[in-house]
Amino acid sequence: MDFAMTYTPEQEAFRAEVRAWLAENIPAGLGSEPAGEDEAARQYQLKRELGRLLGEKGWLYPAAPREFGGGGLDIGSTLILDEEMRRQHLTLPPYYDSGGMMGSHTILVWGTDEQKRRMLTPIYRGEVRTWQLLTEPEAGSDLASARLAARRDGDHYVLNGQKIFVGSAHGADRFWMITCTDPAGARHQNLSWFMVDAHLPGITVEPLPVLADVAEGHKNTVYFDDVRVPADCLVGGENNGWKVANTHLQLEHGAIGSLRRDPIVDRLVEYCRAHTGADGRPLIEDPDVRDGLADIHIRIETLRLLTTRNFWRTYNRKTEHYNGPQLTYLRKTTGLWLTTAILDLIGPAALTSDEVWGALDGHAERQQRDGIVDIIPGGTVDVQRVVIARALGVGGRKPRGG
Ligand SMILES: Cc1cc2nc3c(=O)[nH]c(=O)nc-3n(C[C@H](O)[C@H](O)[C@H](O)COP(=O)(O)OP(=O)(O)OC[C@H]3O[C@@H](n4cnc5c(N)ncnc54)[C@H](O)[C@@H]3O)c2cc1C
Known part of the structure; x- marks a missing residue:
């Protein structure tokens, strides 16, 4: 079965427009892994500026309602914007803004019209984080x-x-x-x-x-x-805050997520092409390395497909079931699994961001840290299991009369 996404000529025309706009408006060097706090702070300011420009066009939160400052765009255009930002090694929005990604949905469900205008418009336009x-x-x-x-x-x-x-x-x-x-x-x-x-x-x-x-x-x-x-x-x-919070908790537990495919696979392939093993041959020619790369690709691709499914379900207002925590559980456990898989593949180079010895411009070393930490926020791995079990009606509570 072919899981590749296809687009209409109109959508491809929109992609060309987005690509040209991004080429003109993304400052040089943005999207690379920042080296140190000063560079991270500088890049953050550039990302905020880019966010404001995207917000003016309705492209920062493309699927959000236009009447409150969002783009009011359809799912295809939203996907294209996400893909084009990813192509530039950036996310949409280009900085983490949990209010736009989760809190705003809560306000859309529970806020008054006056609150929606007051609270959502500055977020959707990129004026606040x-x-x-x-x-x-x-x-x-x-x-x-x-x-x-x-x-x-x-x-x-x-x-x-x-x-x-x-x-x-x-x-x-x-x-x-x-x-x-x-x-x-x-x-x-x-x-x-x-x-x-x-x-x-x-x-x-x-x-x-x-x-x-x-x-x-x-x-x-x-x-x-x-x-x-x-x-x-x-x-x-x-x-009434517990009910209100359940709207964003459902989203945080995986009902939405970045459609970004983790670029780690492409970076690893590039690395294995450019570097040789102990036998002097390019790593990419080693059958074990090729197996390892294929395993990583399969895991990452599975995540991408499940994320796309959840994105589609949420966009089409499908009732949530176990789908969100299922994806989050897999994402968190995959991140941890990847730390070992990458270490097996490229060895100690994965453990340092040193310019000479490090690999993948510091991304490999960062993944080692992120993979460990990411099992915690937004509901730990254990919590995802509890939520899945509840959704499936298994475990925990005793059956009636039991
Ligand atoms: C990098 C990072 C970013 C974060 N960002 C934010 C943020 O922006 N805003 C914010 O408010 N919070 C944030 N958090 C906090 C995060 O949401 C909490 O750390 C998380 O919910 C776990 O809570 P806790 O640390 O108190 O651990 P605890 O809840 O005390 O859990 C301890 C252990 O017990 C397990 N456990 C707990 N309950 C159960 C259960 N019912 N069944 C089985 N096992 C269970 C857990 O899985 C864990 O292993 C962040 C955390 C991290 C690490």
């Missing part, structure tokens, strides 16, 4: 245990508490978050969902180093100390 503030020291996988307090005081809420493992370097303009509005209330009925200005007095952001993101620097701990948030930042009603 957002972080998600969910995890707390005592609430990770068990997110419903969130305790960051939001107490009503007139036409404001007053926030106190902390969130950890948040966002990345380079700052954010808005936070979307879960808070506890009824500390004595029943589980799942005591939470509320807010979109908050990240620069309000009383908010402190402190760096939190993690193994991945060495180039970007760190994650963050965010402290709230009597932060006064206007009441109209509450989305979906007081104490």
